[in-house]
Amino acid sequence: MCLGGGPRFSAQLRARFGTVPFRYVGAAWAAPFGVAADPSLDAALRALAVDTVVLVAGGVALEPAAAAALATLAELQTIVAPAFVDALGRDAGVGAVPVLDAVGGRARMYAGLRVTPHADAPDERLGFDGRCLAASVATLGSLERLPSEPEEWLAVMIRAASAGVRLVCADVTVRVESGFLPSSGDDPRRAALEGELARDAAPWWSGFALDAARGRATRSVRSNLGEDIVVVDPAPRATVVVVGEPGDRGPIEAAVRANGLRVAEVVFAAGREAVALADAALRNRGDRYVGFVDAATVVAPGWLDALVATLERDQLAAVATFAEAGIDARATVVAAARIPSAFVLDVFETVHGALADFALRVQRDAQLAVVRVAAGELCALAPAVEDSAFRVRYGRAPSEAEPSLTDLPAPRFRGIASIVMLSWNAGQFTRIAVDSIRAVTRYPYEIVIVDNGSDEATHAVLEGLAADGDDVRIVYNGRNVGFGGGMNVGMRHARGDVVVLLNNDVVVTQGWLEDLVGAMEVRRTVGCTAPRSNHVASSQIVSAEYGDIEAMRGFAAERRRKFRGQGYTMDRVVGFCLCLDRRVIDEVGGFDQAYGIGNYEDDDLSLRMRAAGWGIFVCDDVFIHHYGSVSFKANSVDYRNLMETNWTTFQRKWGLPPMPLHTLYDARGLLRRGFEHERDFVPLAAAE
Secondary structure, rough: EEEOOOOHHHHHHHHHHHOOOOOOOOOHHOOOOOOOOOHHHHHHHHOOOOOEEEEOOOOOOOHHHHHHHHHHOOOOEEEEEEEOOOOOOOOEEEEEEEEEEOOOOEEEEEEEOOOOOOOOOOOOOEEEEOOEEEEHHHHHOOOOOOOOOOOHHHHHHHHHHHHHEEEEEEEEEEEOOOOOOOOOOOOOOHHHHHHHHHOOOEEEOOHHHHHHHHEEEEEEEOOOOOEEEEEEEEEOOOEEEEOOOOOOHHHHHHHOOOOOOEEEEEEEOOOHHHHOOOOOOOOOOOOOEEEEEEEEEEEEHHHHHHHHHHHOOOOEEEEOOOOOOOOOOOOEEEEEHHOOOOOOOOOOOOOHHHHHHHHHHHHHHHOOOEEEEEOOOOOOOOOOOOOOOHHHOOOOOOOOOOOHHHOOOOOOOOOOOEEEEEEEOOOHHHHHHHHHHHHHHOHHHHHHEEEEEOHHHHHHHHHHHHOOOOOOEEEEOOOOOOOHHHHHHHHHHOOOOOOEOOOOOOOOOOHHHHHHHHHHHHHHOEEEEEEEEOOOOOOOOOOOOOOOOHHHHHHHHHHHHHHHEEEEOOOOOOOOOEEEEEHHHHHEOOHHHHHHHHHHHHHHHHHHHEEEEHHHEEEEHHHHOOOHHHHHHOOOOOOOHHHHHHHHHHHHHHOOOOOOOOOOOOOOHHHHOOHHHHOOEEOOOOOO
């Protein structure tokens, strides 16, 4: 049965099916030659003397084999739809899910792409959109009313499912020549339909649950150009910590797993080791969520989906809870990837107290919110639990914890910045860099210069710099231990709570250090800041035209005025200038010396920082002039061969397939594994 589409499409469809009975629903002029047009689907069904019908809308290239497969599955009280692909073989949807928009107060359409039934998923409430359906005539006749438009099929299908009709996504693929996706409903003429959909709509989080059941997550990512890009990631991992020891682990484990989002592990945390077990479950900062559920809390299917979906759409939050007040472990989820690894569970009597303290510190020091989700029928919370240690510290129970219990965050940095520079001959450039630091830097600092086996002339320059003031210390290596090895020595000798890893072939500009540190002070989850420059192999490069260093300073000053406080986040920055929170070094270590003289050790460190939950921020208002690779040139290093060798080392370490040099790799994909201390930590080395 052809539902519209015009004479050309319907004639092609009729020819494809030969002697199979064929009817056309729509205007008489649009019917193919020799076929009478039925004014409505209801009239067409009444005229049929068959048991099963396959409905086909315009633009659907249905083949006889696919139609036969659909018809075979069309049992009584069952409506069957295929999966759709476009001309390039890409998913084109099996229908749509009307999801209630809690903010807008009405339904919106969520495309369901190749939905695969998931044993632990909540009721999917899938609504077929009428492009291609197979059903018995009796089943279609039992519907409350037969729709005439694709959007109307959604509401009809939901009502049918509520009445016991099975909606089956068949393992059949059909090509569509023109796409159809119901719009979000901004047209006021759709208000009546949206109101009808809203009455039967699935919860707002069901779109996330459907994605997660298929092993994917649709997210918005902001590029360094300020654009919001929609990407599709693998579904995040999930771990659930059950607090306390239930009488029977089986039922509660089954209950906490009943979500579209797959739960990879259920940890039972009870007794003296409960807090330690919970802390271990929370340590990895990869693309993962950690749920906490009291053993006496009763959760319904979809409880985790609702909490995680809340955090997925609020990037400034890190904790979501069903508790109407307080923050505890009765039914709470933590977005591990957003929280720097410096935050761990402290020692308390209970997991409830430890998690409440953790959430309060995350709110205060990382400036990430705790959001509350209406539990509805998803959760019946266990009675609140007392924690004496928490009460001593905060004056109340974890279930009464609020952000007001904590003081305002203290200044993040109160000491000095250690500027670590590496010297390998080319001493005149080291002097230029140090002179520029001394000329414009007002933030308290020290300079640690690590010499990597330079000649006597360079040693004389370094000794002269140390004699000029007490702000320079020299550390001599007996040989060249490479860029990473030398910088590691400098980090080991650094005394500051901020450590700046700075090339010796740069000229810094007014406010550079204050602004790099200030960006971290403002953004509490950022562990590394970096500047823009004229010579850098990344998006940090700026098209800069100036004739001399004095003109460069004017250029930098204008940029600072124009872009004050602005910048963007990155997963990878170039190591010619990295401003680090000392805690980042303590937690992820230094440069991996497997990269030898240099190159790709900065990529490696960047990925380890990000995998540990620390953000990286590029400051648009900081410009540093970079001469570029002067030590390599001064020492006649084969730069191309070095790059090839280290690119191979990097690929092997991070599990990338062999790719040509300079191929863009998927940094976001590499970060999903998180940071494991035994696997990823790189210790600092002493001077040789």
